[in-house]
Amino acid sequence: MNNNIKSxxxxxxxxxxxxxATSSAEAEIHSKSKELVVMxxxxxxxxxxxxxxxxxxxxxxxxxxxxxxxxxxxxxxxxFDVTDPARIKLVVSMPLAGPGTTALGAFDFVRPVGYSxxxxxFRDSQKEGMLDLHKAKKPVLRMISAETDFDMSExxxxxxxxxxxxxxxxxxxxxxxxxxxxxxxxIPTQLATVKDxxxxxTNDYTGTTFLLxxxxxxxxxxxxxxxxxxxxxxxxxxx
Numbered sequence: 344m345n346n347n348i349k350s351x352x353x354x355x356x357x358x359x360x361x362x363x364a365t366s367s368a369e370a371e372i373h374s375k376s377k378e379l380v381v382m383x384x385x386x387x388x389x390x391x392x393x394x395x396x397x398x399x400x401x402x403x404x405x406x407x408x409x410x411x412x413x414x415x416x417x418x419x420x421x422x423f424d425v426t427d428p429a430r431i432k433l434v435v436s437m438p439l440a441g442p443g444t445t446a447l448g449a450f451d452f453v454r455p456v457g458y459s460x461x462x463x464x465f466r467d468s469q470k471e472g473m474l475d476l477h478k479a480k481k482p483v484l485r486m487i488s489a490e491t492d493f494d495m496s497e498x499x500x501x502x503x504x505x506x507x508x509x510x511x512x513x514x515x516x517x518x519x520x521x522x523x524x525x526x527x528x529x530i531p532t533q534l535a536t537v538k539d540x541x542x543x544x545t546n547d548y549t550g551t552t553f554l555l556x557x558x559x560x561x562x563x564x565x566x567x568x569x570x571x572x573x574x575x576x577x578x579x580x581x582x
Contacts, residue, residue, distance in 0.1 A: 372534050376527030378566055381535045384559035388433040390414075390421045391560040396516075398555045399452040399461055400425070400544045403479040406576075408546055409434065410553055411474070411482065412560065416449045417465065420474075422482065428551040428564045434480050451516075516541040521554060523563055537561045548572050 372381035384392040395414040402408050410423045414436075422434040447470060453462040456473060463472040463484065475483040518539040525532045539557035546553075550568025554561045 372523075374525035374527065374534055375532065376525055378527065379523065379525055379534060380564040380566060381523050382428075382431075382562040382564065383535065384561065387431055387560055387562065388423065390433050390436045391423065391431075392558070393419075393421070394557055394559055395421075395541075395555050396449045397451040397542050398544060398553060398560075400546055400553070401455075401461065401476055401479060403476075407479070408549075409479050410544075410560075411452065411461070412555065413450055413452070417447060420482065420484070422480065423560075425546070425551065425553070425562075428546075428549055428562060428569060431562065437482075439484055518557075521556075535561070 370383075370386050372383070373379070391412075393414045395412045396416070398410060398412045400408060400410055407424065407426045410425045412421045412423070413419075414421055417439060419436060419438055421436040424432045424434050447465045448467040450463050450465045450472075452474070453464050456462050459476045461474040461476060463474055464470075465472070471487045473485050473487060475485055518541050521537045521540050521543075523534040523537070525534055537554045537556045537558075540554045541556070543552060543554045545551065549572050550565035552563040554563070
């Protein structure tokens, strides 16, 4: 292959990459104020397009943020690295039922238990479990054998809890439509509508809001908060 052909191929790859990057940027919804960016499920990794029932945000000891999403009625758990809201990446999408076994059904993330676990409640069976997050990228679901109410637990140091024997009372989430509005101008502008949102969570550090609806995951970014966070991180790393 001569140099001219190699150069042409290289140029073609560069142009293709530029077109893809432009298409991705145009797919996102930007407010006129340049403050808000809405990333719909199609702008995110493919697994983000799967609807779910519950999600939660976790930060590891290294300062990275991970979003855990229950999907397929409890049969699958997807984990996304959302440390940089502009570059959300899939970490793992794992089945929660092994070969020859059946998933216990849809579940909700109830609350953190200590620093490295999240309480899980299964709606149909009314059983509880814990998602072990000691390895944030490789979470492990462990069932709780005793009938307890960890939702009302009291910590006993870093490794113990005081719990009641009353079973957890599940309150189903009410699905709502959310509208993302830009009010920076003289006339309020509707940027997007997110349908049937059952759960949402906000990362106060980056200002990012995650909404889990019927079309999957939607991300609303606040660029000024993101930039302030990045600047603080840069200054911290420089010291």
